[in-house]
Amino acid sequence: MVIALLLMVAGVAAPGSHTSTIDWSDTLLKDLDAADAAMRGSHPGAVDLRNPGFGAQLDEALAVARSRADRVASYQGYWWAMKGYAASFNDGHVSLNALADAPDIPTQWPGFLTGFDGDAQVVMTVDAGPGHPPLGARLLSCDGIDAQTLAARRVGDFSGRWNLQASRIQGGGEVLLEQGNPFVPTLRSCIFRVNGREQAHALRWTPLDPGSRKERLADTRRSFRPANGWHRMPDGGCWITTSSFNADPTAANFKELTRMLQQLTAAADALQQAPLIVLDVRGNSGGASHWSIELARLIWGREAVDAVRDGSWVEWRASEPNIAQLRGFLEKLKQAPDASPALLRMLETVTEGMVQAREQGQPLWRASGSDPAAAVSQAEQVGPGHKGRVVIVADASCGSACLDALDLWKRLGAMQVGVETSADSLYMDVRPERLPSGMARISVPMKVFRGRVRGSNEPHVPDRRYDGDMRDTAALEAWISGSGSIPLRPNRRSGAAAAE
Known part of the structure; x- marks a missing residue:
């Protein structure tokens, strides 16, 4: 990439009372139409003769996202439907970012998070509460869904490029977060392998504030941005x-x-x-x-x-x-x-x-x-x-x-x-x-x-x-x-x- 372009980093504001009157399903549909128009009007793929399937990809991405509108009754539903739309392009340059007028998304966690170590998902951060699997315990399944499928459905479908090890490292810590996504079920219990034996753990969800969320996810990624x-x-x-x-x-x-x-x-x-x-x-x-x-x-x-x-x-x-x-x-x-x-x-x-x-x-x-x-x-x-x-x-x-x-x-x-x-x-x-809506922006190559x-x-x-x-x-x-x-x-x- 030779020319750096200005993508202003916008924070997420606290929820405003005005959001309770918003028709989130209609908001989603209007933002999807705008995003689709921007992609068709400015994305090189839409006129790329070497990529004849891009038009069909645009059609499918829009259709799938619009089909979710009847399940969208909150900002969280809007956000995850839009995230799924952007993720469907499997392109890190097509990303969705929240703007300052967007409400906060409350997050819950079970007191521990897993991250990817190679292909395995292991516990990488825990709080001081009782009954958690130990650090290094390997996640096998949750509610009967194997760990790999679980991660792909809960995170990969809404972040894209899940075939990349880097994407799994960056996003794997969110597998055991509850973030108001109406398109994935709330998990009840998970099975881990600890010292060669399987252990079941019921998940007890508690709030996770934004600062702690950032720190815990950093623990699962084991990376950071040092100073120049x-x-x-x-x-x-x-x-x-x-x-x-x-x-x-x-x-x-x-x-x-x-x-x-x-x-x-x-x-x-x-x-x-x-x-x-x-x-x-x-x-x-x-x-x-x-x-x-x-x-x-x-x-x-x-x-x-x-x-x-x-x-x-x-x-x-x-x-x-x-x-x-x-x-x-x-x-x-x-x-x-x-x-x-x-x-x-x-x-x-x-x-x-x-x-x-x-x-x-x-x-x-x-x-x-x-x-x-x-x-x-x-x-x-x-x-x-x-x-x-x-x-x-x-x-x-x-x-x-x-x-x-x-x-x-x-x-x-x-x-x-x-x-x-x-x-x-x-x-x-x-x-x-x-x-x-003023809630988000999408990046267009x-x-x-x-x-x-x-x-x-x-x-x-x-x-x-x-x-x-x-x-x-x-x-x-x-x-x-x-x-x-x-x-x-x-x-x-x-x-x-x-x-x-």
């Missing part, structure tokens, strides 16, 4: 953390990464001589490829990075809302004193090209090229290229531009450790579409990738899996520094490694 920055390691190595590639010039991340790149440029000699460089992208769900390309040039040198060619290109859906989104971002970027000139030129070129295509009646505009190494230029080449080890630490959050970073870094010789990443489809660079080596919804698989807690940076650093079995070069069979 870098530090020298005891053995002379360099640990560089980029936990977001957001390119919004008003965001703190933009200033943090700009400052860090300036510092690393000044320390280029030490960076080139470091025996080990760790590129930490834990918590990074994407943004703009500008940052990863700049880092690559600092580490491997301009010549090596510019030699990477992938032969891919993109086509943009030339709709008026898409053009307006890019124009808005371009104007915002022009106000930033540290904005990349190359990124500005790119936005101007894309916007002008989309306008011309629309005037000519062309639904898609093809960009002249999207080679990641050629996307951003730097005034000077820094150093002769890194000769030591480069290790990428990635978790299940890694998506979009984070995946693009791994595409490039791994081709340059870096190896990946941690857990399997998320994945993305070939439709990306989203814009937010606010729905008529604006471009389609052509000729990408990494396939649609294909994750990066680590060369070495880390089985510990991905939140423990000190333990990770000690493991990487002290493990002589981590090879210098990656295993090219893992993930989406491209041909050299």
Whole structure:
């Protein structure tokens, strides 16, 4: 993902009394129609001749969601019907987000939650109450439904891409949450395997406040978003953390990464001589490829990075809302004193090209090229290229531009450790579409990738899996520094490694 687009993170407000008078079934139907219109009018898939089944997918998604309207009598019903609609596209770039006017969804839990450890669902967090299965107990079934089917029905059907390990890691903690979803039954009892024996546990539901919910779910994911920055390691190595590639010039991340790149440029000699460089992208769900390309040039040198060619290109859906989104971002970027000139030129070129295509009646505009190494230029080449080890630490959050970073870094010789990443489809660079109710927005992809080596919804698989807690940076650093079995070069069979 080359261009970062502005998806404002909106909080969820406390429930308002006015919601009691809302016809939630009618609200759902109107928002579904608006979402469907946005997808048909601006999503490249709707005019993608290489994906002739997308129209039928739009029809089915709308029909299934509309069929649930007669069971929607509350905000919770509305929310989960809309979530199911977005999830049906199996595309992380088609997501639903609550807006500030949305009421809260009360959550209950049984005093413990499970999470995914490989294919197994095990208890990962418990409160101090009595009668809970112990940490590490394996969930076998609930109310006669096996654990795998249970997770797919209760979470996967409303989050999408459940075939991905990363999706199960990210969402698996919600299997034993009650969140007012009228399309799944309330669970009564579950069976666990503890020390080789089966144990039944009745579920006693109690309220879980939002703060505790966030902490408990973090325990099931065992990942978090560390602060951007870098530090020298005891053995002379360099640990560089980029936990977001957001390119919004008003965001703190933009200033943090700009400052860090300036510092690393000044320390280029030490960076080139470091025996080990760790590129930490834990918590990074994407943004703009500008940052990863700049880092690559600092580490491997301009010549090596510019030699990477992938032969891919993109086509943009030339709709008026898409053009307006890019124009808005371009104007915002022009106000930033540290904005990349190359990124500005790119936005101007894309916007002008989309306008011309629309005037000519062309639904898609093809960009002249999207080679990641050629996307951003730097005034000077820094150093002769890194000769030591480069290790990428990635978790299940890694998506979009984070995946693009791994595409490039791994081709340059870096190896990946941690857990399997998320994945993305070939439709990306989203814009937010606010729905008529004011309760939610849906993200709509604006471009389609052509000729990408990494396939649609294909994750990066680590060369070495880390089985510990991905939140423990000190333990990770000690493991990487002290493990002589981590090879210098990656295993090219893992993930989406491209041909050299």
